[in-house]
Amino acid sequence: xxxxxxxxxxxxxxxxxxxxxxxxxxxxxxxxxxxxxxxxxxxxxxxxxxxxxxxxxxxxxxxxxxxxxxxxxxxxxxxxxxxxxxxxxxxxxxxxxxxxxxxxxxxxxxxxxxxxxxxxxxxxxxxxxxxxxxxxxxxxxxxxxxxxxxxxxxxxxxxxxxxxxxxxxxxxxxxxxxxxxxxxxxxxxxxxxxxxxxxxxxxxxxxxxxxxxxxxxxxxxxxxxxxxxxxxxxxxxxxxxxxxxxxxxxxxxxxxxxxxxxxxxxxxxxxxxxxxxxxxxxxxxxxxxxxxxxxxxxxxxxxxxxxxxxxxxxxxxxxxxxxxxxxxxxxxxxxxxxxxxxxxxxxxxxxxxx
Amino acid sequence: xxxxxxxxxxxxxxxxxxxxxxxxxxxxxxxxxxxxxxxxxxxxxxxxxxxxxxxxxxxxxxxxxxxxxxxxxxxxxxxxxxxxxxxxxxxxxxxxxxxxxxxxxxxxxxxxxxxxxxxxxxxxxxxxxxxxxxxxxxxxxxxxxxxxxxxxxxxxxxxxxxxxxxxxxxxxxxxxxxxxxxxxxxxxxxxxxxxxxxxxxxxxxxxxxxxxxxxxxxxxxxxxxxxxxxxxxxxxxxxxxxxxxxxxxxxxxxxxxxxxxxxxxxxxxxxxxxxxxxx
Numbered sequence: 001x002x003x004x005x006x007x008x009x010x011x012x013x014x015x016x017x018x019x020x021x022x023x024x025x026x027x028x029x030x031x032x033x034x035x036x037x038x039x040x041x042x043x044x045x046x047x048x049x050x051x052x053x054x055x056x057x058x059x060x061x062x063x064x065x066x067x068x069x070x071x072x073x074x075x076x077x078x079x080x081x082x083x084x085x086x087x088x089x090x091x092x093x094x095x096x097x098x099x100x101x102x103x104x105x106x107x108x109x110x111x112x113x114x115x116x117x118x119x120x121x122x123x124x125x126x127x128x129x130x131x132x133x134x135x136x137x138x139x140x141x142x143x144x145x146x147x148x149x150x151x152x153x154x155x156x157x158x159x160x161x162x163x164x165x166x167x168x169x170x171x172x173x174x175x176x177x178x179x180x181x182x183x184x185x186x187x188x189x190x191x192x193x194x195x196x197x198x199x200x201x202x203x204x205x206x207x208x209x210x211x212x213x214x215x216x217x218x219x220x221x222x223x224x225x226x227x228x229x230x231x232x233x234x235x236x237x238x239x240x241x242x243x244x245x246x247x248x249x250x251x252x253x254x255x256x257x258x259x260x261x262x263x264x265x266x267x268x269x270x271x272x273x274x275x276x277x278x279x280x281x282x283x284x285x286x287x288x289x290x291x292x293x294x295x296x297x298x299x300x301x302x303x304x305x306x307x308x309x310x311x312x313x314x315x316x317x318x319x320x321x322x323x324x325x326x327x328x329x330x331x332x333x334x335x336x337x338x339x340x341x342x343x344x345x346x347x348x349x350x351x352x353x354x
Numbered sequence: 355x356x357x358x359x360x361x362x363x364x365x366x367x368x369x370x371x372x373x374x375x376x377x378x379x380x381x382x383x384x385x386x387x388x389x390x391x392x393x394x395x396x397x398x399x400x401x402x403x404x405x406x407x408x409x410x411x412x413x414x415x416x417x418x419x420x421x422x423x424x425x426x427x428x429x430x431x432x433x434x435x436x437x438x439x440x441x442x443x444x445x446x447x448x449x450x451x452x453x454x455x456x457x458x459x460x461x462x463x464x465x466x467x468x469x470x471x472x473x474x475x476x477x478x479x480x481x482x483x484x485x486x487x488x489x490x491x492x493x494x495x496x497x498x499x500x501x502x503x504x505x506x507x508x509x510x511x512x513x514x515x516x517x518x519x520x521x522x523x524x525x526x527x528x529x530x531x532x533x534x535x536x537x538x539x540x541x542x543x544x545x546x547x548x549x550x551x552x553x554x555x556x557x558x559x560x561x562x563x564x565x566x567x568x569x570x571x572x573x574x575x576x577x578x579x580x581x582x583x584x585x586x587x588x589x590x591x592x593x594x595x596x597x598x599x600x601x602x603x604x605x606x607x608x609x610x611x612x613x614x615x616x617x618x619x620x621x622x623x624x625x626x627x628x629x630x631x632x633x
Contacts, residue, residue: 079366082409087450089409091367116358122616123601124362132358228630255605257598258366262410269410271366278605286596287414287436290569292609292631302608310611 012179013186014202015195017167019174026054028192029100029138036071037102038064048101059103059167059174062145063323067111067251068101072131073275079127080271084262089271094126096133103140107150107321109162111251112137117315118254128254136184139163140176144209147324149337152213153220155322158204164188168204177202211337215344217318223340223347224309228301232342237297239332240279246303246326246336247277252319253306255283278302304339365601368407368452369394374427375447379513382434383478384443385419388451389427396428396453399460400486401592401620405600406430406438407452408445414438415597417619418456419481421488431481431513457600458619461486461564461590469562470499472554474575476547476567477506480513482592482619483566487521494526501528501554505547505567508535547571551578558584564620566592572633576623589623593632 017025029035034050037057041047046061048068082089112132119128139160144150151157160166164185167176177198180186189195215223247253257276262269276283279299284292293299307320320336327335375387390396396404398418407413414436420429434443445451463486471490475483490497502521506512512531521529530550532543543550547567563584565575572591579589595607597615607614610629617625626632 084409087370087409089368089370091364119603120358120360121602123365123603124360125601125603126362126364127366129358129360129362254603257604257606258413260410260412271407271409271412273366276604276606278608283606284596284608286594287439288433288568288594290594292569292595298631302610305610310608313611 011201012181013189014198015178015180015189016198017176017178017195021195022059022167022174022176023054024194025192026051026057026102029102029188030054033098033100035100035102041065051102057103059140060143060169061103062142063105063148063325063328065325065329066249067323067325068104068108069111069115069251069254071099071101071135072112072115072128073254073256076272076274077127078270078272079258082260082269082271084267084269094130096130098134100136100138102138103167104137104163105142105323106139106157106159106163106166107148107155107323108251109137109139110150110155110159111321111323113162114252114311114315114317114319114321115254117317118252118311121314137163138185139166139181141166141168141205141207144207144211145324146210147328148322149209149211149213149324150322151207151209152211152217152337153318153320153322154217157207160204166204168202170202170205179204211324213337213340213344220308220318220340221312223344224305226347226350227343228305230343230346232339232346233297233301235342236300236334236339237295239334240296240300241332242279242281242296242299243331244277244279245329245331246334247279248275249325249329250307251321251323251325253277278306300339304336308340365599365603366454368405368413368454370450371453373445373447373449373451376445379431379515380511383431383511383513384434385429385431386442386445386451387420387427387429388453390453393426395426396422396456398422398428398456398485400463400489401460401482402456402458402485403482403597403600403615403619404430404453404455404457405597406432406442407454408438408441409452411438411441413452413454413598415457415600415615417482417485417592419484421485421492423489423492431478431484433478455600457597457615459617461620462622463489466490466562467496469497469560470557471497471501472556472561472563473500473502473504474547474551474563474565474567475502475504476571476575477511478513479566479568479571479592480504483564484514484517486564491527498560499528500526501530503530503532503547503550505532505534505550508533509537509540546574548574548578551575551582554582556582556584558582558588561588563589564592565589569594569633576633586623586627591621591623591626591633592619593621593626594619
């Protein structure tokens with residue numbers, strides 16, 4: 001994991017932004033390209049949307065309901081358009097489009113990096129990777145709520161590599177210290193031109209996380225080596241309803257299914273892919289009716305192993321970003337941190353016995 | 355941020371291919387001979403599969419039942435058991451199909467050379483195995499004994515009757531068949547496939563076993579093979595899962611951390627032991 005450490009942060013150029021210059025900066029970005037940023041969606045809920053008016057952008061928000069993945073892996077996407085009579089098809093053309101994501105929390109960008117890994121590995125997939133091209137990310141700091149636990153999965157408040165700029169809130173009046181993380185960020189600042197460089201070098205404000213995993217993140221995969229048969233999975237399954245919300249809201253889940261749809265003219269149709277989730281009952285079912293993960297305890301275990309073990313064994317990264325969405329939106333109030341901590345307890349007890 | 359600069363591909367475009375021949379094997383199984391456009395070769399290995407698609411009906415993984423030694427066309431044996439395969443059974447010679455693949459690893463044939471080869475096929479498991487059986491028959495001198503064990507529920511479900519007659523006639527192939535539920539005309543063995551294993555006389559250290567059948571079968575066959583003292587390293591299994599995309603992305607076929615469409619469907623038995631969900 002290659003962090004931009006605080007010693008490196010001190011070498012980054014820094015600029016002071018107040019509320020007004022931030023607003024003007026968003027407007028400046030909107031003149032250049034499409035800007036996507038968090039906006040209000042109903043009451044106390046937030047969503048990443050294309051910005052139509054810079055004033056709609058919300059800079060203080062705990063998290064959006066959906067992670068950023070919807071822009072690169074749409075919930076439903078056409079793969080092919082076919083002609084049933086002629087047995088011919090046209091592949092959907094996906095164009096890479098310049099876009100700037102503004103006001104993004106650092107764990108969210110880590111989620112995108114995990115998805116990049118998954119879509120690049122083995123057979124690099126053009127659908128995802130083409131949409132993903134020409135994207136720039138401008139980060140913003142956040143106050144962890146009782147669901148965030150990013151620090152526990154190796155994403156502390158000062159992890160900002162991958163952004164071009166990072167806005168660190170330094171007062172309650174919406175004043176920001178803006179860190180220039182790469183040359184693209186510097187170009188944006190230079191062409192914006194309305195802000196002054198700050199010579200005294202600040203650090204990114206440290207944050208306190210209430211929600212914590214009780215073991216260092218480097219050791220979590222090791223715990224997963226020993227808890228496959230833990231009773232914790234059964235306990236979670238007693239409460240889980242198998243709705244798949246955790247899959248849909250997860251920043252690093254990307255499993256999908258594909259189906260064909262025919263138009264009313266019975267001639268034209270489309271092959272579309274749509275998000276699927278390993279928590280859903282039929283996910284591992286084959287045509288003959290055999291279901292290879294029929295029980296909820298098996299499915300919960302599979303989901304967690306995909307976050308902390310299976311992909312991690314290849315990528316070297318945890319594929320959970322600590323955003324807390326799966327826990328906040330779980331209808332059965334299941335907390336992923338409680339699951340991990342229970343597994344750690346199980347593991348610790350085993351180690352003591354041996 | 356790590357570069358996105360990789361050679362990316364559209365992974366989901368099928369190649370429109372032509373059905374050359376359809377043959378009814380049982381009440382629920384048909385064999386299709388398929389040609390890629392411009393006589394292109396599929397270039398598959400025994401044990402691999404393709405994604406078959408019919409527009410409007412979707413896509414499904416089907417294992418290839420013909421040997422690459424018998425190209426340029428290839429064959430699929432398909433059980434009528436879902437939306438796509440129901441539709442497939444309505445198709446005739448001259449109709450079109452979409453093909454993606456071949457996918458998966460296939461059998462590690464190099465490890466089979468110079469060895470006695472034991473095949474254990476249950477039900478429709480004979481279809482994927484036939485690709486390898488034909489391969490070893492076509493290159494007969496590369497292998498020592500060839501022993502085929504085949505079990506079905508009843509005589510009406512027996513696949514490839516013509517081939518089976520050939521196998522029975524040949525002195526260099528040992529073929530044994532059993533059915534669980536005989537009909538009035540059946541004169542052969544009765545019982546599950548594992549009843550064929552104990553009577554075999556095998557040079558166990560030099561026998562490579564390939565097992566393909568319904569999920570329930572594997573544990574019992576493994577137990578019987580262990581009873582014969584066949585080393586674990588000599589056993590290969592082909593596992594069925596829902597290989598929806600074939601390219602290691604969609605997640606449906608995963609056995610623990612292993613994508614069956616990438617690492618499988620053929621697994622070395624020692625590897626299966628590491629995968630709790632495998633059998």
